[in-house]
Amino acid sequence: MSSIQTVLLEGPIDFVGQQLADSITFYLVSIAGAIAFLVGIIAGDISLTAYTGALLFSAGFGFDLSTQQIKVIAINSKLEPVLQANVEFDVDTPEYQTRKGVYTNPDLNEVYAPVAMWIKAFDILLGKMQDAGLDFAKVKSISGAGQQHGSVFWSADAERLLASLNPDLPLEPQLSPKAFSHDMSPNWQDHSTAAECDDIEQEIGGADVVAQITGSKTHHRFTGPQIMRVRHRHPERYQRTARISLVSSFFASLLLGAIAPLDVSDVCGMNLWDIPNERFDDKIIEFVAGGGQAEKNKLLQKLGPVEPDGGKTLGYISDYYVRRYGFSKDCAITPITGDNPATILALPLRPLDVIVSLGTSTTLLVSTPVYKTSPSYHMFSHPTSKGLYMGMLCYCNGSLAREKVRDEINSIKPPSDVSDVWSSFNEAAQSVPPLGSTAEGKNKLGIYFPLPEIVPDCKAGTWRFMSDETGLREARDDWDVPLADARAILESQNLSMRLRAGPLLSSNGQPRRVYVVGGGSRNPAICQVTGEVLGPSEGVYRLELSNACALGSAYKALWAVQRKVIKEGVYESFEDFLSQRWDEKTMINSVDEGYRKGVWEKYGAALAAFDAAEKFAANS
Numbered sequence: 001m002s003s004i005q006t007v008l009l010e011g012p013i014d015f016v017g018q019q020l021a022d023s024i025t026f027y028l029v030s031i032a033g034a035i036a037f038l039v040g041i042i043a044g045d046i047s048l049t050a051y052t053g054a055l056l057f058s059a060g061f062g063f064d065l066s067t068q069q070i071k072v073i074a075i076n077s078k079l080e081p082v083l084q085a086n087v088e089f090d091v092d093t094p095e096y097q098t099r100k101g102v103y104t105n106p107d108l109n110e111v112y113a114p115v116a117m118w119i120k121a122f123d124i125l126l127g128k129m130q131d132a133g134l135d136f137a138k139v140k141s142i143s144g145a146g147q148q149h150g151s152v153f154w155s156a157d158a159e160r161l162l163a164s165l166n167p168d169l170p171l172e173p174q175l176s177p178k179a180f181s182h183d184m185s186p187n188w189q190d191h192s193t194a195a196e197c198d199d200i201e202q203e204i205g206g207a208d209v210v211a212q213i214t215g216s217k218t219h220h221r222f223t224g225p226q227i228m229r230v231r232h233r234h235p236e237r238y239q240r241t242a243r244i245s246l247v248s249s250f251f252a253s254l255l256l257g258a259i260a261p262l263d264v265s266d267v268c269g270m271n272l273w274d275i276p277n278e279r280f281d282d283k284i285i286e287f288v289a290g291g292g293q294a295e296k297n298k299l300l301q302k303l304g305p306v307e308p309d310g311g312k313t314l315g316y317i318s319d320y321y322v323r324r325y326g327f328s329k330d331c332a333i334t335p336i337t338g339d340n341p342a343t344i345l346a347l348p349l350r351p352l353d354v355i356v357s358l359g360t361s362t363t364l365l366v367s368t369p370v371y372k373t374s375p376s377y378h379m380f381s382h383p384t385s386k387g388l389y390m391g392m393l394c395y396c397n398g399s400l401a402r403e404k405v406r407d408e409i410n411s412i413k414p415p416s417d418v419s420d421v422w423s424s425f426n427e428a429a430q431s432v433p434p435l436g437s438t439a440e441g442k443n444k445l446g447i448y449f450p451l452p453e454i455v456p457d458c459k460a461g462t463w464r465f466m467s468d469e470t471g472l473r474e475a476r477d478d479w480d481v482p483l484a485d486a487r488a489i490l491e492s493q494n495l496s497m498r499l500r501a502g503p504l505l506s507s508n509g510q511p512r513r514v515y516v517v518g519g520g521s522r523n524p525a526i527c528q529v530t531g532e533v534l535g536p537s538e539g540v541y542r543l544e545l546s547n548a549c550a551l552g553s554a555y556k557a558l559w560a561v562q563r564k565v566i567k568e569g570v571y572e573s574f575e576d577f578l579s580q581r582w583d584e585k586t587m588i589n590s591v592d593e594g595y596r597k598g599v600w601e602k603y604g605a606a607l608a609a610f611d612a613a614e615k616f617a618a619n620s
């Protein structure tokens with residue numbers, strides 16, 4: 001259900017530099033925050049949590065255009081969330097008939113989403129916030145996040161249409177279909193570009209070389225191979241394309257009323273950007289464009305510039321939103337980045353801290369000053385801080401794979417708690433020992449890929465194994481399907497991360513803190529198994545606002561307009577800005593103790609068998 005939650009309302013105060021007003025507000029906020037959670041008003045499909053007599057004050061907006069929904073978080077100048085809202089594609093834009101936000105064509109391994117649906121959903125989201133009484137004039141700065149790698153193909157009419165939007169009409173019919181040369185955006189779950197990936201790697205010198213240049217080996221979902229495939233399959237659409245945006249810069253373009261530059265971090269998800277040299281790689285661009293220098297130049301024009309400063313004001317909000325919704329004409333639009341880069345901005349990460357994002361995809365994220373590449377993970381430029389990088393592991397089979405096991409369990413054992421569809425799954429996961437060990441000392445290891453997986457590069461399938469010191473064999477009657485799958489899938493997802501995250505962490509691969517974010521982080525069994533397998537020395541913490549990337553984006557929006565000037569051209573870093581204002585006590589909660597002596601070591605000892613199980617699956 002789509003919802004708007006106003007969790008905090010403040011009186012009208014000026015935006016910057018009102019120390020006294022801000023400290024008064026702070027106390028109001030603390031009381032109000034408590035009251036806000038107690039008072040709920042349900043208005044149709046909009047749920048409001050508010051307290052009476054206050055005017056909404058919001059300083060920064062962070063949007064998130066993700067796989068299944070579009071979300072927004074508004075924060076005040078204390079970085080406290082004041083409003084959350086979302087629109088879910090399958091539910092709120094049913095006319096597009098997507099499932100989980102996408103269309104699939106299994107014959108060709110294609111996954112894609114209609115661009116018009118995202119615009120329509122944005123119209124709905126703004127309309128709902130307006131109906132809920134949000135005073136858009138208070139919004140000083142907007143940033144956001146987009147699902148990574150997806151591309152939007154603009155037509156030659158796009159700039160004119162974006163610049164002349166009529167405020168009496170919604171956005172979608174004014175832009176779709178004329179502003180686009182291709183109505184679909186390839187989605188990050190797409191696996192149709194195996195040939196393009198192989199060809200690029202062969203041309204450039206192999207997976208290691210491509211990873212050294214672009215931060216990742218070629219991946220099916222990355223935008224360069226996807227653009228190459230659009231050029232092959234739809235040559236006339238490719239030729240008619242004037243500009244190509246990522247989902248992130250597409251969203252910024254909607255807000256600006258002009259095509260926005262690519263973001264410094266999200267551009268690293270294309271396999272086209274030379275991270276160390278901060279430019280598009282000539283050789284890869286020429287190969288993806290096909291046809292020599294002329295085609296290469298055309299592709300560079302289509303891609304347009306990359307904005308190196310994540311805190312730059314790209315421009316001010318389009319007049320369309322000023323006249324239709326009452327935004328201030330001074331509302332700054334700052335670069336919108338990828339959902340994972342935005343997620344690392346939601347927490348003040350220290351070395352050895354890890355974020356595990358449990359959304360549709362599962363991602364493991366770290367922030368590091370070391371640019372050390374490998375074909376088994378990704379490096380991205382940091383979204384705000386030059387000299388830092390984001391290390392990432394990404395899995396397609398995240399929440400949807402867990403949901404599949406949950407549904408199988410529910411079909412034989414309906415949820416014991418009717419208010420929690422995960423209750424039977426959780427009971428099954430929490431009632432067995434680590435690795436589902438039998439009395440004879442045999443361990444259960446499962447691989448659950450309803451979708452083809454990224455790491456390991458593996459076709460769809462489910463594999464179950466029993467393992468002991470004599471080796472690994474496929475399970476037969478000794479596996480209680482589906483009940484034993486509950487713990488096994490959680491262990492499998494965490495063992496895979498533990499196997500690969502080592503080089504991004506300490507010498508023994510043990511993290512300090514694990515922060516869990518995203519929809520799945522609400523689940524106690526998931527948090528427990530994450531703590532047991534990854535074994536963070538300081539435990540597992542949940543970010544209480546589940547949409548971390550919208551929150552990180554809102555922080556970035558505020559930093560962009562409030563960062564202090566240290567000297568000409570040098571600004572206060574995002575890290576300093578956040579650490580001075582971030583209040584750990586209100587933002588995160590301890591959800592698992594983490595390292596357990598003996599248990600972490602037991603999982604460590606199972607890693608070799610798990611590696612063998614993955615290799616078996618990948619080669620079968």
Ligand SMILES: Nc1ncnc2c1ncn2[C@@H]1O[C@H](COP(=O)(O)OP(=O)(O)O)[C@@H](O)[C@H]1O
Pocket residue numbers: 066067068069358359360361399400403422517518519520521522523546547
């Ligand atoms: N209590 C829960 N236990 C496990 N998974 C959950 C729970 N609540 C929500 N989820 C999962 O969270 C997913 C959505 O997470 P979210 O972070 O909003 O995803 P995205 O940003 O990819 O749209 C859903 O697929 C759902 O299965």
Ligand SMILES: O=C(CO)[C@@H](O)[C@H](O)COP(=O)(O)O
Pocket residue numbers: 066067068146147148149188221269338339340359360361362363394
């Ligand atoms: O492909 C990746 C990262 O490389 C995914 O993480 C997408 O960015 C989509 O994320 P969610 O919809 O799960 O938030």
